[in-house]
Amino acid sequence: MFQRSGLVLTPGRLTSVLVAAVLAAVAAFAVAPGPPRLGSVTTGDRALAQAVRQAAGSDGYRALSVALIENGAVRTAGVGDTGGPVPRPVDASTSFEIGSVTKALTGMLLADMAARDGLDPRSPVPGLQGSITYEELAGHRSGLPRLAGGLGTLVRAAAANYTHGNPYSGQGVSGVRAAANSATLSGRGTVAYSNLGMAVLGHALAERARQPYSDLLRRRVLDPLGMRATTTSVPPAGRAHGYVRAGHEADPWTSDGYAPAGVGIWSTSADLARLVDAMLKGDAPGAEAATPRFTDDETSRIGYGWFTTKTAEGEVTWHNGGTGGFRSYVGFDRAGRRGVVVLGNTDKDVDHVGLRLLGHEEPTPASTDPLLLTITAGLLAAAVLITWEPATRRRPSRSRPQADRLGAVNATANAALLLWVAWMAGAWGTVPFAAFILVAAVTAAGTAVHLARWRELPTARHRSRWLPALLSLAIDAAIVALLVLVV
Structure with missing residues (x-):
């Protein structure tokens, strides 16, 4: 007893x-939860794959698809697998959610329309409160909050942290504009990152061009660069599946309203390598978007969507992205004539991987x-x-x-x-x-x-x-x- x-x-x-x-x-x-780890499978350039493994480590990642651009030559490598019902090795053609890297593309739309259509970036956006300008939206200086307000937004975001679902579900174009017009402006004129602001910018440009944002992006940026694999809808097959660091699969994020800010946009390392190569050469549509215009902090400035940051080794122009189960980083060093694309299918940041491959040392982020x-x-x-x-x-x-x-x-x-x-x-x-x-x-x-x-x-x-x-x-x-x- x-x-x-x-x-x-x-x-x-x-x-x-x-x-x-x-x-x-x-x-x-x-x-039992099992945190993702990079498997032994490798595709593409073996030396680059080994460099990726050394830069990333194995914990917290399931797969990484990488492109390295040096003096006009592109090398690609994949490590790990797609996950999902039938895991496959990732390579340069595997689609990943790219998240806020899309903001850089939206900034390029503004620069291209300014150069070719006579749009004045300093002019007010029609129908938007406070005479907020296109340029203020592109440089995160509009005073708009990061996201739309309201109880529904808060509940969706909080629930997504536990369910790994889509916090942007049901948020359309009209809702984004209405949220921007009802929001309280704060800190206008200083850089304050705003998904809402960039979403409003993309749809304002689309309205001016009299076509949906997805069509405008395709016609003005993607098609001229040959980026055929970049899409605003979930790829039907062969895509990477996103995971959180606890090992659970995350739902894809979709939202027509927040698409210009990076919700629901998919691409490959091969496609984004075309973008980086064109940016290094200066012949990408709207390449002037990467020119620094406004000060963010002591080491970072921002153009139209693109950030430029000083490091101990020089300067890097970049944008990263993050969704429920994906992380991305696109950057280039003009002086070193080198660029990089890193796509991962977990929610662990990949910025340090990209910077290390560029030759810019970066601390490893905290694991938890x-x-x-x-x-x-x-x-x-x-x-x-x-x-x-x-x-x-x-x-x-x-x-x-x-x-x-x-x-x-x-x-x-x-x-x-x-x-x-x-x-x-x-x-x-x-x-x-x-x-x-x-x-x-x-x-x-x-x-x-x-x-x-x-x-x-x-x-x-x-x-x-x-x-x-x-x-x-x-x-x-x-x-x-x-x-x-x-x-």
Whole structure:
């Protein structure tokens, strides 16, 4: 017989508890989060692939597709696989979401229309509040916030952090313009990164050209550069699948409204290498967009979408991108006549990989957010405590009232919810997945204790317990329903 803190487990009950723990551990092992790692598969230039592996390391990446442009010559390499139902080796033709690299293309549209169509970048955008100019939007100096405001935007963004879904779902062109006109302007004239502002710019240029943004981008920039694989829709086959660092697959991001800012745009390292090569030669449509015009900080200036940053080794003109499961970096060093494209299908930054390949040293980013690490540990600890605290109550006292069935049900539901949230959004790139298995086993054992004592427990120790208990269960159910609906 096992007895501690009033909890009595007969041999039969102890066996049930151990069986529950083992079964839970086996189930948890089958679904345990596994952080992405670069596999051994390699395509393209072997020397470049080796340089990529040295620059990136293996943790946090599933695949990287890279192009290096030197004195007009292009080398490409792929390491890792696409993921998805049928993983394939990535190469220069594999499509990735490129995220905010698209902002550089939108800036090039403005520069091209200024050069060829007589559009004055300093003129106000028709119908936009405050006489905000095209140039202010292109240089992130309009005073518009980073994203549209409103409760819906906040809920979608918060839910996407846990479900790895699309936070821009349902946000169309008219909604973007309406959000820009209702937003409070702040810090106008200083550089403050704005997805909303760049989205408004792209659609304003498209409206002036009397065609959709996707058609304008294709006609003015992509087709002249031969960028046939760059598209504003999810490729039907052969694409890379995006993953978060916990190992879960992320949904593609789509939004007509935010397309000019980088939502829903796909490309390949081979296509983007054409862009970089043309920018180095200065003959890309709207190449003047990369000319620095406004100061961002002590080391960085911005043109129309493109940033130029001073490093210890010189200057790099660049833009990066990030979506739910992808990261990208496109940059070039004019003095060194070298450019780079790095595309990755996880949410770990690739900027340092690109800079190192350009010959500009850059620190490796932190593998895990300390706050996320703390939250993960807290969720796991709370799941154990919530399950076992009522399980150890047997005799009532002033500080430890008598356990009841409602409390047992609530404890189990709350612990399961905490464990699920930790599984979906935890810092599993740092926390070993064995911790998830152990906590799942311990919480299952606590649930088995509840079931073993079920007959001897009252339904509720007092009538006043019903309302808070049912409210707690309703909240749990609502959270689960919300997360499931936005997956």
